[in-house]
Amino acid sequence: MQPPEAPASKLDRQAEKLSAKLAESTTRLSFLGRLSAAALAIAGGSAVAAAVKPDEAEAFHFCGHIWTTNSCPSPYPPLSRIDRKGYPLHPQSGKPIDNLGRVVDGTGHALDGSGNRLRGPDGAVLPPAPRTRVCEDWTAEVKGLRDLRVQGSWFRCCGGQIRKLVDCCSFSRRRINGDASLTGYCWGGRRVYCVMYYDTGLPC
């Protein structure tokens, strides 16, 4: 069962909706300017976005991420591409994947390369495998942390669309790289443990 959405996440969604609305109604440059203003307007919330460049953002280990914190553990390391709710997506195709890294349909059944449901050696359709959130489930289990939350996020232009970069935050003073963690866009005493990204599909 999906846990109730935290107020911070709701605010984050509103920020995304606002971003989409702005993107639909403006030119790229004016959109970006207004996006910055909108982001500032909801400063203090989870969508405190950094200045969005109109050109391709610089990348440290994936496009848009200019800091050094590594990606969260995911089915397709080292990239942690997620959907709006934090569940894993295939880094290249953007299709939903289960925890085994298999592309799945809407009911969670694994698909083969032709889009048909995978069958086991006995010929029966494989039942759905677990599909869990990259921050709260994957990182928590792999790194043994129980306090991980998706908090901060910011936006960059990557591959011609707006990419939302998301912080997975923990009270840990040590980030996934093994060295000291930064506050980043986390709040309430949490710091950035690892990062993920969500491609919004909105052109920029």
Add this chain to the structure above:
Amino acid sequence: MLETFTPAVCGSRKRQIVAQALFTGAAVLTAAALGLALGFAGSLLGGRYALYAAAGLALLAAAREAGLVRFPLPQARRQVPERWRFELPLPVWATGYGAGLGAGFFTFQPVSTFWVACAGALALARPLPAAACFALYGAGRAVMVVWPRRRTDDPTAAVERLTRRRGALLRANAVALVVCGILLAVAPTAGGATLVQGAAYDPSFSGGAIAFANKAGDVVVRPGGGSPDEVFSDVSQPSLDGQYLAVNDGAGISVVEWTNGDEVARVDNPNASRPALDWPLVAFVVRDGGFKRLVVRNLQTGGSKIHVAVKATFQLGRPSLSGGRLAWHVASRKHSAIVLKVLSSGAKRVVARTRIGLLQNPTVRSSRIAWVDTRSGASHLRLGRVWGGPRTTVETMRTRARGYWTTSLAPGAVYWTRWTLATGASAVYRTGV
């Protein structure tokens, strides 16, 4: 031999490059073929004990290289035939030299490392990885032909420089062999498997016999001691216990004496499947309404008890029943777990649980329990004790293309199914534990 690749003897620089390329190709291919053969032989023999033998051999070889012990190496104390380069065309002799040195057996071996590599390839028991590893041996042979020629001076001088450093090289080789021996000794027994039956899945072992389902839609019981197979048509999901065999025949669970085919009991329910037999008890999964239930029935008294009930959207896999213990896996969209229950006391224990992988198809026997642990990009066959404690990894595959399926524990061994996701092809293997 090195001087035969020099322009002074062979002619132009182009001719030298052609000779080196042919030598390299032949050496790499021959070495890879040798690795392939050794890996294939290992897969037939079973690699677990060969792995320890290889580790021991590496340490023994290290002691030899360090001068602690002395023993002769099995080898042909020859160099490559010199007359070849006078009698044969360049493409032939260059290729022949490469093949001869790449194979390793036909020339003088100054150190024992080659034989340790052979033992390692045998222990790997996987032809393609062994071929890839051994190809490096051929590449190394080629480097020793090409490298001295990177400068314009006499290539034999480079060999003489190496010879002057023989002591240091032997010490380095000894250290490398010690490291190799340690790594082999502590390595998981990955690849130490023996193919039991191709195009088969769902193994079930009992009393020296093994049953499995095949792609033709039959269940085969293979008795020990070389007796002929017993084939049961149009059934699946075998579970063997002594002289009894439980199968799913589409209309329910049928329990037969596999030696004569007589049905001794049945569960008449087309929704019943995945039997696990521990006579007179049989466990099976029943799907009814919105639920899946794990039921244990006493085939002599007719009494039944539901031990697990989960929503129909959950996975409730093939159970395992042995010695009064019932094991099963359950998986939802949020987690998966291997669960063990003692039937007499009702005590239940979660053997393993994860939110980021898929744990499935456990098998329990005596004090041991084995199960499949599939993660993104890797599958593992785990083994633990029913009361907990440390677990070992019996087998590992680091690929998304293949995975483990059902398992069955036997005394000193675990049988398991390997399958290919794209094609559904499967085979049953055995690994000593």
